[in-house]
Amino acid sequence: MRPRRFRSFAKINLGLEVVGRRPDGYHELRTIFATVSLHDIIDLTPTRNRISVRSEHPAVPGDETNLAHRAAALMQRIAGGGAGVDIVIHKRIAVGGGLGGGSSNAAAVLRALDLMWNLGLGLEGLMEPARMLGADVPYFLFGGPALGRGRGDDIHPLDLRIDHKVLLVPGPGGVSTAQVFRRFAEDGGPSGTPSRIDSFLRRPLSPGTLRNDLERAAIAESPALAEVARRVRRAGQAAGAVLSAMSGSGSSFFLLFSDAAGRAAANRELRDAGLATVRCSFLSRRAYQNRFEIRNAG
Ligand code: C5P
Numbered sequence: 001m002r003p004r005r006f007r008s009f010a011k012i013n014l015g016l017e018v019v020g021r022r023p024d025g026y027h028e029l030r031t032i033f034a035t036v037s038l039h040d041i042i043d044l045t046p047t048r049n050r051i052s053v054r055s056e057h058p059a060v061p062g063d064e065t066n067l068a069h070r071a072a073a074l075m076q077r078i079a080g081g082g083a084g085v086d087i088v089i090h091k092r093i094a095v096g097g098g099l100g101g102g103s104s105n106a107a108a109v110l111r112a113l114d115l116m117w118n119l120g121l122g123l124e125g126l127m128e129p130a131r132m133l134g135a136d137v138p139y140f141l142f143g144g145p146a147l148g149r150g151r152g153d154d155i156h157p158l159d160l161r162i163d164h165k166v167l168l169v170p171g172p173g174g175v176s177t178a179q180v181f182r183r184f185a186e187d188g189g190p191s192g193t194p195s196r197i198d199s200f201l202r203r204p205l206s207p208g209t210l211r212n213d214l215e216r217a218a219i220a221e222s223p224a225l226a227e228v229a230r231r232v233r234r235a236g237q238a239a240g241a242v243l244s245a246m247s248g249s250g251s252s253f254f255l256l257f258s259d260a261a262g263r264a265a266a267n268r269e270l271r272d273a274g275l276a277t278v279r280c281s282f283l284s285r286r287a288y289q290n291r292f293e294i295r296n297a298g
Contacts, residue, residue: 003043003088004116005294008108009143009283010038010099011136012166012247012254015197015210018190022151026135027181027190030197031148032158032210033139035283036166040093040101041294042068042108046116047084051076057091067106067133074129075113083117085109094170098248100136107140111292136248144285147201157285160204164242164256165263168278169232169270171251172224180249184217207256208242218250225251231273239266 014032022028053069054062064070072085087109093101110129114121123141130137135151145160196209219226229246232253236244239262241255257263263279270277283291 001045003045003086004112006042006044006108006112007039007291007294008042008089008093008101008104009035009140009288009291010093010101010104010168010280011035011139012099012168012252013212013245014145014162014207014243015200015245016212016214016248017195017197018184018213019195020190021185024151026151027184028150029148029152030195031152032160032197032200032207033146033148033155034162035143035288036168037280037283038093038099038168038278040105041090042105042112043088043090044109044112044116045086045088047086049082050084050086053087053089055089055091057089057095059095060089060091067102067137068109071106071109071129071133071137072113074132075110075117075119078121078129079113079117079119085113085116094173094252096173096176097170097252098246098250099168099170099252100140100248103134103136104140106130106133107137108292110137111141115293142285143288144283146285147197158201160201161284162207162282164207164258164282165260166280166282167255167257167263167266167270168280169228169253169255169275170278171228171246171253172222173251175218175222175225175250177249179221180214180218183221184214187217187220206242210243210245212246214249215246218246222251228275229253231270231275235266235269235273238269239263241266 016031145158243256
């Protein structure tokens with residue numbers, strides 16, 4: 001049978017604030033998610049019962065520990081058995097990069113199987129399985145600009161037009177989310193300073209004031225990350241970036257520019273310094289939905 005082919009987009013966090021500690025041990029967050037055009041491609045082929053996952057990327061697990069596999073297993077349970085799927089992930093989003101790649105893949109499998117198996121769950125019905133899979137998965141059901149609260153899984157879509165040019169700098173990896181939150185807590189936890197996200201949302205003129213509260217902890221955990229952060233910041237400053245920040249708990253950084261020339265200059269400098277970069281653009285919520293399936297695949 002021919003596979004159906006889907007795009008699984010990456011996100012960046014335009015600002016990430018840690019507001020407090022929750023009774024469940026997680027941290028209370030406030031963050032603005034935004035989808036960028038960088039994406040993995042996922043091929044799904046229906047099977048009789050079997051669920052399998054594979055990828056040519058060595059860091060993507062080929063077993064049931066893969067979040068995409070767990071997403072398919074959840075959907076199989078909801079469907080009441082009798083259908084399976086072979087999942088092939090063509091990886092382009094940096095793994096462990098704070099770009100939500102694994103969560104995006106899982107959400108894509110949820111959405112795609114809802115379509116392929118005619119379950120009719122829709123956004124509402126997929127919310128619960130998404131939450132069970134991880135804090136970032138619910139966001140990827142929506143896409144586009146959205147405010148995330150709670151563990152990051154309480155999603156409020158935003159009518160925000162962001163059209164800055166994005167330059168992504170996938171980081172060296174190697175720092176786990178849990179490690180970064182632990183270091184953040186050890187270093188004193190939430191600072192209690194006023195939310196810049198709140199003031200940005202009241203007057204969304206420039207994202208330049210937004211901050212990522214986890215950046216210091218991530219840098220403290222990894223000298224390699226500290227070096228990337230320094231180079232990205234310097235290139236951004238020289239080329240007139242509007243914002244230079246880390247995404248999620250790292251290890252990717254990004255620069256935002258109001259014009260392509262600034263981005264091109266920073267891109268040259270970072271590449272000359274031996275860093276990989278990805279130029280991309282933001283996606284609206286509508287574009288995120290419309291560009292999900294790639295038709296005529298095969
Ligand atoms: O959501 P994810 O499984 O990636 O989170 C990994 C770890 O990061 C959690 O087990 C928790 O220790 C920490 N975390 C947190 N607060 C959040 C999200 C994650 O403390 N909102």
